Amino acid sequence: MNSGADKIVSSIISDAQSKADVIIQESEREAALILEEGEKEAVLEKEKILENAKKQSAMKYQQLISEAKMNSRRAELEAREKLIESAFKRAEEELKKIASTDDKEYKESLQKIIEEASIEIGGGELVLSLKVDDVAKVKDVIPSLEKSIEEKTGAKTTLKIGENINTIGGAVVKTKNGAIEVNNTIEARMLRFKKVLRSEVAKILFK
Numbered sequence: 001m002n003s004g005a006d007k008i009v010s011s012i013i014s015d016a017q018s019k020a021d022v023i024i025q026e027s028e029r030e031a032a033l034i035l036e037e038g039e040k041e042a043v044l045e046k047e048k049i050l051e052n053a054k055k056q057s058a059m060k061y062q063q064l065i066s067e068a069k070m071n072s073r074r075a076e077l078e079a080r081e082k083l084i085e086s087a088f089k090r091a092e093e094e095l096k097k098i099a100s101t102d103d104k105e106y107k108e109s110l111q112k113i114i115e116e117a118s119i120e121i122g123g124g125e126l127v128l129s130l131k132v133d134d135v136a137k138v139k140d141v142i143p144s145l146e147k148s149i150e151e152k153t154g155a156k157t158t159l160k161i162g163e164n165i166n167t168i169g170g171a172v173v174k175t176k177n178g179a180i181e182v183n184n185t186i187e188a189r190m191l192r193f194k195k196v197l198r199s200e201v202a203k204i205l206f207k
Contacts, residue, residue, distance in 0.1 A: 088190070092168070095186050099169030100133065107137050110169065113189075114138065114159070115145055117173035117182035123155030125176040127162040134169065135161055 098106050110130075118126055130138065138145070142159050149157040165172055167185040174181035 088194070092186075092190065096168045099186065102137070106169065110134060110137055110171065111141055111145060113184045114171050114173060115148060117171065117184040118145070118149045118157065118159070119152050120182050121173060121175060121180050123149050123153035123157040125158050126160070127174050127176060127178075128159050129162045129165045129172040129174075131167050131169065132164045134171070135164070 114128060128138075139161070142161075146157045146159055149155075149159075160176075162174075165185070168187060170185035170187075170189060172181060172183050172185060
């Protein structure tokens with residue numbers, strides 16, 4: 001190859017090398033920019049993931065605290081309910097003991113219970129149901145009860161002892177034809193007044 005050809009070839013190679021160097025430099029710059037952007041995105045993504053994790057953690061924490069409070073409240077209410085029921089049970093046992101004796105206060109309460117039920121019905125021909133042991137406790141006062149009921153209702157009243165009932169104490173009073181009945185047994189009265197009594201018992205137990 002002559003010297004002229006050598007120069008042409010050398011010039012072509014030199015130009016190609018220069019272009020190659022430019023392309024490599026541009027590629028390196030682009031790669032660096034891409035890498036930099038990638039690192040920025042990675043940092044942002046990392047921060048986003050951490051922020052979401054913090055939010056999830058905070059939500060889970062609040063959820064656990066809320067559940068713990070609810071469980072604590074439920075346990076407290078259940079414990080109170082057990083105490084209240086226990087108080088009612090003890091009261092029922094005490095009433096059962098009193099009603100099984102000739103206690104003067106119980107006899108007076110029994111008469112009052114019969115009178116209240118009879119007045120609620122409005123007097124008239126009434127049938128009185130008691131437990132076996134209570135019949136003797138009111139038999140002698142029936143005439144005075146009839147008179148008192150008549151005075152308060154304005155209706156001629158008779159009280160006839162009917163069938164015995166299974167109860168702690170108290171009485172069931174009904175009309176002769178059975179159309180109207182008032183259950184004034186101790187159990188029925190406790191059940192009726194339980195809501196009010198429950199509130200009162202709760203005040204005493206948890207004041």
